[in-house]
Amino acid sequence: MKAAFEKYIPFVPINLKDRQWPDKAIDRAPIWCSVDLRDGNQALVEPMNLQEKVTFFKLLVDMGFKEIEVGFPSASETEYEILRTLIDQNLIPDDVTIQVLVQAREHLIEKTFEAIRGAKNVIVHFYNSTSALQRKVVFKKDMDGIIDIAVKGARLIRQLAAKADKGTSIRFEYSPESFSGTEVENSVKICAKVMEAIGATKDNKIIINLPSTVQVSSSNHFADQVEYVCRNLPNREAAIISIHPHNDRGTGIADAEFALMAGADRIEGTIFGNGERTGNVDIITLGLNMYTQGVDPRLDFSDINHIKEVYEACTKMKVHERQPYGGELVFTAFSGSHQDAINKGFEYMKDSGTEYWEVPYLPIDPSDIGRQYDPVIRINSQSGKGGAAFIMQQNFGYNLPKAMHPEFGNIVKAEADRTGKELSAQDIMDLFNDEYLKITGPFSLRRHKIEEGGQNGNSFVHFEGSIRKSDEELNIEGEGNGPIDAFFNALNKVGIEGYEFISYHEHAISTGSNAKAVAYIELKRPDGGHVFGVGIESNINIASIKGVLCAINRSLK
Numbered sequence: 001m002k003a004a005f006e007k008y009i010p011f012v013p014i015n016l017k018d019r020q021w022p023d024k025a026i027d028r029a030p031i032w033c034s035v036d037l038r039d040g041n042q043a044l045v046e047p048m049n050l051q052e053k054v055t056f057f058k059l060l061v062d063m064g065f066k067e068i069e070v071g072f073p074s075a076s077e078t079e080y081e082i083l084r085t086l087i088d089q090n091l092i093p094d095d096v097t098i099q100v101l102v103q104a105r106e107h108l109i110e111k112t113f114e115a116i117r118g119a120k121n122v123i124v125h126f127y128n129s130t131s132a133l134q135r136k137v138v139f140k141k142d143m144d145g146i147i148d149i150a151v152k153g154a155r156l157i158r159q160l161a162a163k164a165d166k167g168t169s170i171r172f173e174y175s176p177e178s179f180s181g182t183e184v185e186n187s188v189k190i191c192a193k194v195m196e197a198i199g200a201t202k203d204n205k206i207i208i209n210l211p212s213t214v215q216v217s218s219s220n221h222f223a224d225q226v227e228y229v230c231r232n233l234p235n236r237e238a239a240i241i242s243i244h245p246h247n248d249r250g251t252g253i254a255d256a257e258f259a260l261m262a263g264a265d266r267i268e269g270t271i272f273g274n275g276e277r278t279g280n281v282d283i284i285t286l287g288l289n290m291y292t293q294g295v296d297p298r299l300d301f302s303d304i305n306h307i308k309e310v311y312e313a314c315t316k317m318k319v320h321e322r323q324p325y326g327g328e329l330v331f332t333a334f335s336g337s338h339q340d341a342i343n344k345g346f347e348y349m350k351d352s353g354t355e356y357w358e359v360p361y362l363p364i365d366p367s368d369i370g371r372q373y374d375p376v377i378r379i380n381s382q383s384g385k386g387g388a389a390f391i392m393q394q395n396f397g398y399n400l401p402k403a404m405h406p407e408f409g410n411i412v413k414a415e416a417d418r419t420g421k422e423l424s425a426q427d428i429m430d431l432f433n434d435e436y437l438k439i440t441g442p443f444s445l446r447r448h449k450i451e452e453g454g455q456n457g458n459s460f461v462h463f464e465g466s467i468r469k470s471d472e473e474l475n476i477e478g479e480g481n482g483p484i485d486a487f488f489n490a491l492n493k494v495g496i497e498g499y500e501f502i503s504y505h506e507h508a509i510s511t512g513s514n515a516k517a518v519a520y521i522e523l524k525r526p527d528g529g530h531v532f533g534v535g536i537e538s539n540i541n542i543a544s545i546k547g548v549l550c551a552i553n554r555s556l557k
């Protein structure tokens with residue numbers, strides 16, 4: 001007995017030994033055509049209503065699409081009415097061409113020409129299936145019978161276009177539907193016959209659209225098919241070669257990119273890849289892939305959140321969190337080493353003044369598509385010390401010294417482990433507050449006086465004041481070469497000793513309307529370990545002294 005997988009017939013690649021496409025690069029944007037309102041729409045559980053289609057159409061126009069397939073007007077009254085509304089209400093800008101799809105069937109073609117009356121620029125897109133499977137199963141015809149359907153359709157379209165209102169400029173598109181499953185010689189033959197029947201010339205080009213209606217092979221084989229057609233189509237200069245990839249194998253983007261390298265001029269796809277089954281090729285991904293290679297995609301993706309909002313409202317579909325470029329989580333790193341590298345990348349960008357985008361793990365600058373830096377780093381138990389420091393810096397203005405990152409990082413990790421949840425920026429600030437700023441015992445500063453003096457050319461600082469230790473108030477005084485040293489010496493005299501001063505960092509921070517100083521003090525504890533304390537005050541000397549007491553208090557916890 002056969003195993004289940006053995007019932008599938010493998011794709012037989014064409015024999016194109018001298019293929020050129022692997023050495024080509026994409027160096028300019030193709031002609032884009034959105035098929036959201038047709039292929040995307042026909043795949044929705046609830047097709048878009050009039051208002052939704054009009055809203056979506058406006059979005060596509062704003063994004064810069066100049067060719068938009070608006071529907072299948074002969075399919076239903078709804079589709080017909082939508083097209084009439086776009087035309088009658090003058091919603092189509094003069095530089096935008098609408099495209100309408102129709103099967104190569106007489107009554108549907110006639111209805112389509114009725115529907116486009118009064119439009120300025122139209123592409124009439126007709127199709128019939130050509131694959132071996134469809135010929136056998138659906139049409140029950142040989143290739144000549146299939147060619148006959150296409151040629152009859154082409155002739156009728158040519159006649160009706162000749163009779164159309166002179167104010168309507170009509171171009172033609174033909175799709176050998178299921179091209180990916182059609183023998184390349186047959187694809188060339190049918191396209192050549194259609195071109196002849198429709199009268200395509202160099203000055204009146206037809207769009208020959210080669211769909212991977214259903215993907216049946218890896219993308220290199222699809223590229224071979226496209227290159228074969230480009231090289232063998234008679235009168236090639238009378239055709240614009242278009243590609244219409246679907247995504248059954250998850251390789252719609254690869255089909256499109258390889259096909260452009262293989263000679264295609266135009267791409268049909270949808271935003272966020274909505275379409276039949278696993279969707280059409282996602283034009284946002286394709287366009288932004290070009291963008292990251294230094295090629296202008298000639299579409300505007302600068303407000304991806306708005307594009308997403310309109311898309312979700314009109315289609316009632318959700319953009320997946322991991323959708324390339326547009327997904328909610330694609331500019332977010334939870335894992336420690338990624339956060340560290342992103343953080344360093346941002347620092348490098350600032351310090352080096354480089355004119356290029358050089359941030360590891362972020363292939364695109366989020367702000368180029370209207371996304372924020374803020375959520376780039378989010379914290380859970382997979383995160384490292386750099387992430388927590390980044391949040392403190394970005395959200396609250398605390399520049400924790402590098403040596404302090406492991407200590408605070410461990411505090412944050414312990415909390416993330418304990419809760420098993422993501423920690424918000426505010427959760428992290430709360431931890432910082434609890435751990436450093438709210439520690440007031442056992443020692444607290446009650447009174448202080450700091451005086452600077454000098455003798456024999458040497459300056460010194462004198463500290464005099466009192467600290468509270470639980471219920472007891474201790475008067476202390478000492479001298480040193482700076483306020484921290486003087487305070488340390490004062491503490492030693494009342495038996496608080498064994499601590500060694502290691503490092504000190506400070507910076508200004510605004511808290512509400514006030515500017516204050518924040519001091520980070522690192523001490524070596526009597527047992528040899530290191531501990532940090534933080535003090536905040538308007539006066540930097542007092543902030544440092546509070547930082548010392550905070551470190552001692554923490555070491556006694």
Ligand SMILES: CC(=O)SCCNC(=O)CCNC(=O)[C@H](O)C(C)(C)COP(=O)(O)OP(=O)(O)OC[C@H]1O[C@@H](n2cnc3c(N)ncnc32)[C@H](O)[C@@H]1OP(=O)(O)O
Nearest residue numbers: 042072074075076103104105127128129138139149177213
């Ligand atoms: C790959 C794609 O996405 S193609 C676009 C698909 N989109 C749609 O189908 C959405 C809109 N479609 C519809 O509303 C309907 O299918 C209509 C109005 C177009 C046609 O409706 P109907 O004629 O009632 O039914 P149906 O689509 O089942 O027609 C099937 C017949 O058309 C023939 N046919 C199908 N496609 C084509 C074509 N492109 N050219 C010529 N004949 C075709 C079939 O062989 C079949 O013929 P048969 O009746 O002799 O067996």
Ligand SMILES: CC(C)C(=O)C(=O)O
Nearest residue numbers: 127175177178211213
């Ligand atoms: C109508 C054609 C172009 C189509 O949608 C397909 O083949 O996927």
Ligand SMILES: [Mg+2]
Nearest residue numbers: 039213244276
């Ligand atoms: Mg399609």
